[in-house]
Each structure stands twice: as C-alpha cells, then as structure tokens.
Amino acid sequence: MLSxxxxxxxxxxxxxxxxxxxxxxxxxxxxxITLDFIEKSRNVTESDEVFDLxxxxxxxxxxxxxxxxxxxxxxxxxxxxxxxxxxxxxxQLLGDSVLLQTSKLNTKAPDGGAAVEWHQDWAFYxxxxxxxxxxxxxxxxxxxxxxxxxxxxxxxxxPVLDHxxxxxxxxxxxxxxxxxxxIDKAVTLCGKAGSMTIHHVRTLHGSAPNRSxxxxxxxxxxxxxxxxWPLMGxxxxxxxxxxxxxxxxxxxxxxxxxxxxxxxxxxxxVRLPLPPSPDIGSIFKVQESGxxxxxxx
Ligand SMILES: O=C(O)CCC(=O)C(=O)O
Numbered sequence: 001m002l003s004x005x006x007x008x009x010x011x012x013x014x015x016x017x018x019x020x021x022x023x024x025x026x027x028x029x030x031x032x033i034t035l036d037f038i039e040k041s042r043n044v045t046e047s048d049e050v051f052d053l054x055x056x057x058x059x060x061x062x063x064x065x066x067x068x069x070x071x072x073x074x075x076x077x078x079x080x081x082x083x084x085x086x087x088x089x090x091x092q093l094l095g096d097s098v099l100l101q102t103s104k105l106n107t108k109a110p111d112g113g114a115a116v117e118w119h120q121d122w123a124f125y126x127x128x129x130x131x132x133x134x135x136x137x138x139x140x141x142x143x144x145x146x147x148x149x150x151x152x153x154x155x156x157x158x159p160v161l162d163h164x165x166x167x168x169x170x171x172x173x174x175x176x177x178x179x180x181x182x183i184d185k186a187v188t189l190c191g192k193a194g195s196m197t198i199h200h201v202r203t204l205h206g207s208a209p210n211r212s213x214x215x216x217x218x219x220x221x222x223x224x225x226x227x228x229w230p231l232m233g234x235x236x237x238x239x240x241x242x243x244x245x246x247x248x249x250x251x252x253x254x255x256x257x258x259x260x261x262x263x264x265x266x267x268x269x270v271r272l273p274l275p276p277s278p279d280i281g282s283i284f285k286v287q288e289s290g291x292x293x294x295x296x297x
Contacts (some may be wrong), residue, residue, distance in 0.1 A: 014154060022085060030080065030219065037074075065107070066112050095131075097146070097258060101223060102222050105216070113210035118206035125235050126170060126268075128229045133221075139218070141192055145211050146215070148216070150187065154185075163291050168288065170273040171290025172277070197218075200252070223255060
C-alpha cells in the first residue's frame with residue numbers, strides 16, 4: 001500500500017518511485033520468464049507480434065528493444081498485475097474500476113540499447129479523462145548507466161506537447177527545443193530490482209541509450225480508470241473489431257471491478273496522434289520512422 005505522503009507526492013509531481021513493489025519470488029519468476037523469451041528471440045530475424053528487435057540482433061547476440069504485450073505472452077505477468085501489491089497500488093491511485101491499456105517489457109540491450117525519446121503517453125492514446133498511469137517494474141537493477149527512465153516533475157499538469165515531426169507525421173516524441181519542455185528539470189529514476197516507477201499518462205518522460213554492459217529490463221503496465229475510454233490512437237484497434245470482440249477485448253483487460261459504460265468526460269487537453277508514421281510497430285519504430293529529433297545526441 002502507498003502512504004498518504006506517497007499519494008500526495010504522485011498527485012503533485014506526476015511520478016513516484018516505490019521500493020519492493022513485488023515479492024522476491026514474484027520478481028525471480030518474472031525475471032526468469034523474461035530471460036527465456038530473450039533466449040527464444042535467437043530464432044527470430046524480423047520484429048513480429050512478440051519481439052521488437054534492436055539494431056544488430058542476431059542468433060548469437062540477441063538484442064531486443066521490447067517483448068510486446070507480455071501479459072499475453074505469459075499468464076504469470078497477468079497474474080502479478082491482478083493479484084499482487086501492484087493491484088492494491090492501482091486501486092489506491094485509480095479507484096475500484098481499473099483497466100489495462102497495454103503492457104510492454106522494454107529490455108534495452110547492453111552496449112547501446114535504443115533510447116526512448118521524450119514523450120507523453122497521452123499523446124499516443126488520448127482518452128475521455130486522464131486518470132491513467134504507467135507502472136514500470138524493474139526486473140533488474142536500474143542505474144544511471146543502463147538507460148533509466150527520466151521524468152519532468154509536474155509536466156502532467158501542463159500542455160500536451162506537439163509530437164509531430166518536421167515530416168508532418170506523429171513521431172511519438174516531443175521536440176527537445178519545444179519551449180514547454182524544460183529538460184533541466186529532469187529527474188532520473190534508478191533503483192534495485194523489484195522497485196517500480198509510476199508515471200501519470202501526461203508526464204513527460206524518456207530514457208537514454210543503455211551505455212552499460214548489462215540489460216535494462218523494465219516491465220510496463222499502462223492502466224486507466226474504467227471510465228476512461230479511448231478517443232483515437234493506440235486504443236483505436238478496438239474500432240476495427242466486430243462489436244462482440246470489442247467487448248471481449250475490454251473485458252480481457254479488466255484488472256479491478258468492471259468498466260463503466262458512461263465514460264467520464266473531462267476538459268483535458270488533447271492532440272490526436274495523426275497522421276501516423278510509416279512504421280507503427282512500437283514506440284521505437286514510430287520515433288525512428290517518423291523522424292523524431294533526438295534529445296540524447
Ligand atoms: O523504456 C523506457 O525507458 C520508456 C518506455 C516508454 O516510455 C514507452 O515505451 O512508452
């Protein structure tokens with residue numbers, strides 16, 4: 001459970017770092033499952049439904065940016081989300097109805113694993129209200145050297161920055177020279193394996209390349225209140241499904257309670273992630289193919 005001070009800190013700053021978010025047993029099991037997936041990726045030569053490959057990936061030297069939708073790849077990731085200390089933290093921050101928006105396991109390979117350019121998750125998937133957040137569970141220690149998450153405190157109360165590039169497409173990254181982007185305020189979130197970051201859906205965040213000889217493994221669960229419904233963007237795939245499947249998809253993502261059928265509409269700033277970049281396979285591909293300007297030199 002979070003203390004009142006932690007909740008106040010999150011509300012004020014739009015992020016939080018929590019230690020021991022899961023038990024040592026849960027951590028060890030998730031870590032092992034992740035290593036097994038990286039092992040399996042040796043047989044893969046192109047990014048697919050499960051693996052997002054980083055430059056230089058090969059059978060001899062597996063290099064992934066990401067394992068996609070881990071909660072669908074192994075039921076244990078879903079079990080931890082719905083039956084652990086994380087579940088109670090979500091209840092405290094989002095209430096008695098909570099849905100998973102998406103999950104991803106960013107495994108940033110050693111020696112140069114790709115940066116994630118600064119962005120707001122909200123730019124990818126605006127909803128009817130912004131009671132949404134991302135939990136980032138460290139499956140291994142995260143240090144200054146291996147590409148930790150960085151956040152701009154208080155940015156969740158500011159504008160949605162322009163995430164379109166000079167090419168005129170949604171590139172999933174803010175322009176480092178945007179006057180509303182004060183990089184000097186950045187806070188770096190490091191910690192022991194088992195620690196967990198929480199950032200609000202509008203908090204500006206990013207992470208540098210992995211400059212160490214160890215992987216940087218963070219499992220992200222991105223969640224929202226059950227009365228926040230997608231406007232456009234990442235949740236848009238729902239509209240392509242037949243109605244019965246739309247509903248089944250929503251119900252498959254219920255973490256706590258039930259979805260509300262009366263969306264809560266709030267006067268939140270919104271930009272739509274359009275037109276799309278040429279490759280929408282992952283944030284790494286959106287940023288690269290969309291021509292994002294790098295903040296990490
Ligand atoms: O892996 C990271 O450092 C950040 C990930 C992130 O923000 C994302 O995938 O949207």
